[in-house]
Amino acid sequence: MTVGSLDPQALRQRLAGPGLQIDLGPMVTRVRSTLPEFAALFPLLYGDWPLAPADTFTDFTCELRPTLSLRHAPHRRVLCLIDGQPAFAPQGRGMCGLLFEWALNWSLANHGLGHLMFHAAVVAHGDDALILPAPSGSGKSTLAAALVATGRWRLLSDEFAVLGVEDGLLHPLPRPVSLKNDMPRAIAALAPDARFAPTVPTAHKGPITLMRPPAASVAARARPARPRWLVTPHYTPEGDTLLHPQSRGHAMMGILEQCFEWGRRGRRDFDLVADLVEAVTPHTLAHADLGRAVAVLDGLASSSATAAEAAA
Amino acid sequence: MSDVRALICGLLARPQETVGRLSLAEWEAVIPAARATRLLPRVGLCLQEAGCLEAVPAGPRRHLDAALLLAARHRIDVLAEVERMLDALAPTGVTPMLLKGAAYAAGGMASADGRLFGDIDLLVPRDRLGEVEQALRAGGWVASHLDPYDFLYYHRWMHQLPPLVHASRESVLDVHHTLSPPVSRLKVDEGMVLAAGRTVLGGRALVPMPADMVLHSAAHLFTDTEFPNGLRDLSDMDRLMRSFGHDPAWWELLALRARHLGLSVPLLMAFGHCRRLFGTPVPEYVVARTAKDAGRRRRTVTDVLFDHALRPALPGCRTAFSGSAETLLLLRGHLLRMPPALLVPHLARKGLRSVTGWLRPEPPGRTA
Numbered sequence: 001m002t003v004g005s006l007d008p009q010a011l012r013q014r015l016a017g018p019g020l021q022i023d024l025g026p027m028v029t030r031v032r033s034t035l036p037e038f039a040a041l042f043p044l045l046y047g048d049w050p051l052a053p054a055d056t057f058t059d060f061t062c063e064l065r066p067t068l069s070l071r072h073a074p075h076r077r078v079l080c081l082i083d084g085q086p087a088f089a090p091q092g093r094g095m096c097g098l099l100f101e102w103a104l105n106w107s108l109a110n111h112g113l114g115h116l117m118f119h120a121a122v123v124a125h126g127d128d129a130l131i132l133p134a135p136s137g138s139g140k141s142t143l144a145a146a147l148v149a150t151g152r153w154r155l156l157s158d159e160f161a162v163l164g165v166e167d168g169l170l171h172p173l174p175r176p177v178s179l180k181n182d183m184p185r186a187i188a189a190l191a192p193d194a195r196f197a198p199t200v201p202t203a204h205k206g207p208i209t210l211m212r213p214p215a216a217s218v219a220a221r222a223r224p225a226r227p228r229w230l231v232t233p234h235y236t237p238e239g240d241t242l243l244h245p246q247s248r249g250h251a252m253m254g255i256l257e258q259c260f261e262w263g264r265r266g267r268r269d270f271d272l273v274a275d276l277v278e279a280v281t282p283h284t285l286a287h288a289d290l291g292r293a294v295a296v297l298d299g300l301a302s303s304s305a306t307a308a309e310a311a312a
Numbered sequence: 313m314s315d316v317r318a319l320i321c322g323l324l325a326r327p328q329e330t331v332g333r334l335s336l337a338e339w340e341a342v343i344p345a346a347r348a349t350r351l352l353p354r355v356g357l358c359l360q361e362a363g364c365l366e367a368v369p370a371g372p373r374r375h376l377d378a379a380l381l382l383a384a385r386h387r388i389d390v391l392a393e394v395e396r397m398l399d400a401l402a403p404t405g406v407t408p409m410l411l412k413g414a415a416y417a418a419g420g421m422a423s424a425d426g427r428l429f430g431d432i433d434l435l436v437p438r439d440r441l442g443e444v445e446q447a448l449r450a451g452g453w454v455a456s457h458l459d460p461y462d463f464l465y466y467h468r469w470m471h472q473l474p475p476l477v478h479a480s481r482e483s484v485l486d487v488h489h490t491l492s493p494p495v496s497r498l499k500v501d502e503g504m505v506l507a508a509g510r511t512v513l514g515g516r517a518l519v520p521m522p523a524d525m526v527l528h529s530a531a532h533l534f535t536d537t538e539f540p541n542g543l544r545d546l547s548d549m550d551r552l553m554r555s556f557g558h559d560p561a562w563w564e565l566l567a568l569r570a571r572h573l574g575l576s577v578p579l580l581m582a583f584g585h586c587r588r589l590f591g592t593p594v595p596e597y598v599v600a601r602t603a604k605d606a607g608r609r610r611r612t613v614t615d616v617l618f619d620h621a622l623r624p625a626l627p628g629c630r631t632a633f634s635g636s637a638e639t640l641l642l643l644r645g646h647l648l649r650m651p652p653a654l655l656v657p658h659l660a661r662k663g664l665r666s667v668t669g670w671l672r673p674e675p676p677g678r679t680a
Contacts, residue, residue, distance in 0.1 A: 055336065111375070113375065
């Protein structure tokens with residue numbers, strides 16, 4: 001049974017009561033909330049995700065509830081609790097969808113649970129993964145959303161590359177993609193059936209819109225992909241769209257800068273990232289126009305495919 | 313659902329018999345509660361030592377494995393940071409005494425196993441404080457900005473300087489110049505503790521002798537004003553006492569040392585709580601003697617308050633009295649630290665400051 005197949009009344013009751021349990025892959029989360037806004041938003045963003053069986057162990061519980069404080073009129077602010085402890089400063093009610101994403105990010109970044117995480121968007125062509133590691137503001141989420149919108153790529157993850165410590169594969173975590181400013185319009189032009197949550201203005205990052213992950217990506221959430229391409233994007237509004245080969249050393253340093261809990265496993269962590277960089281052909285991409293950037297990355301995938309066929 | 317704290321203590325003290333009894337729902341409560349008290353790696357370690365880590369279901373097992381990994385990394389990192397701190401102190405010629413976590417790690421004590429380390433605590437002679445501060449500043453550890461009142465509060469009335477934070481590595485040093493606040497009723501002769509210390513790390517630092525480690529931890533816990541890591545500290549004491557307690561002479565040394573340092577009361581309280589929570593094998597005559605030295609009954613109202621306060625700060629782990637017990641113990645801790653003539657103006661000042669902070673309008677743009 002998926003989140004979307006629950007009727008709204010039952011969903012609200014489950015959220016307000018025992019909570020909904022979802023197996024995200026790297027972790028199982030239980031979400032609870034009494035907010036009607038969240039009960040409306042949650043099936044919009046997570047509709048294709050199945051509910052975990054009742055006897056699944058919950059790794060993290062996230063609860064969103066109205067704050068009780070003298071400072072604000074009651075029910076004006078939302079407090080996010082991770083495992084019963086307040087996590088962020090209370091936010092406006094419209095932010096409840098983002099708060100839940102932040103809570104998941106916080107849990108993943110602090111507790112890898114057998115995975116090495118780094119900040120990157122990952123999409124896959126079949127079982128070959130394209131990794132877009134970059135700091136915020138480089139346009140990686142937009143690129144990933146645009147590639148996924150073509151239907152030729154599936155979404156592995158938007159914020160976190162989840163690298164299995166045992167297998168060295170990238171594990172899917174197809175959560176909602178967060179798009180900034182007017183990017184949802186550009187994505188909607190590419191994929192008319194994409195669904196978006198209402199845009200929320202934030203203090204630090206401007207307006208943010210969450211996009212529902214495509215059903216096909218969620219359906220393939222159990223299929224890990226092997227690292228194949230690594231492209232570090234730079235958003236250069238005035239420039240041309242240029243794909244350049246990058247040295248493996250630079251690519252590795254770029255990933256290390258974006259790693260969470262780096263060095264926790266000592267040498268093992270280094271080897272994991274080194275093996276990943278060894279398996280890919282690293283590039284940098286200066287991009288301005290979304291359509292051309294998508295064409296360039298599609299070209300990268302198809303040229304590698306023809307090269308592989310020629311070699312065979 | 314049974315008492316979550318009792319389950320955590322059971323896993324620490326009797327892992328073999330407890331691990332099989334836990335349902336998955338109980339594990340779901342135990343993992344976040346143990347994490348909140350910083351005891352998660354210790355739970356993993358005790359299960360590992362008893363050879364029953366395999367009996368843990370796969371879900372919670374991932375958390376225990378990750379916690380064990382984290383604790384192992386912490387221990388390596390804290391020792392590396394202690395070495396860097398000693399390098400920074402080398403020009404002054406001061407040999408600092410490490411306290412608490414750093415001392416456990418540097419001394420290779422059982423209480424360092426499965427422990428997460430926070431601040432590095434060190435004790436330096438009070439008359440060398442200026443030099444030490446300067447050397448640490450040169451090494452990159454800087455104090456956050458303090459107003460003149462706070463500066464005097466820390467330097468004149470408190471036993472430690474405000475935390476020094478490293479500018480790039482963000483490690484935190486707590487520099488103590490005495491073991492108890494100079495204005496407090498509890499006076500501890502740090503000369504005695506320093507004289508009995510042993511050298512570690514190639515003679516560059518001192519650690520207290522094991523009995524003093526127990527006493528310092530107890531004195532700290534039972535005079536403190538907040539207890540986020542209280543259970544962890546009790547577990548540290550339990551492990552220290554268990555690893556040395558096979559020798560009857562050590563118990564006598566511990567009780568004697570407590571009498572000489574004037575710490576029989578906190579030791580008696582530590583005995584009571586460790587025995588009840590972890591079943592620490594403290595010989596009966598040692599408890600009786602410490603109670604006599606302390607001039608105190610074994611279980612007092614204060615102990616009951618601590619029992620309610622020393623619980624994970626999570627809903628479902630606390631009793632109806634936990635909140636009020638904490639408030640009363642906060643007051644008790646403050647009264648032990650400072651005489652009322654100093655305390656009342658101090659608290660009034662802090663209260664006024666928090667009220668003005670609260671009344672100040674929220675900065676624009678903090679929330680959406």
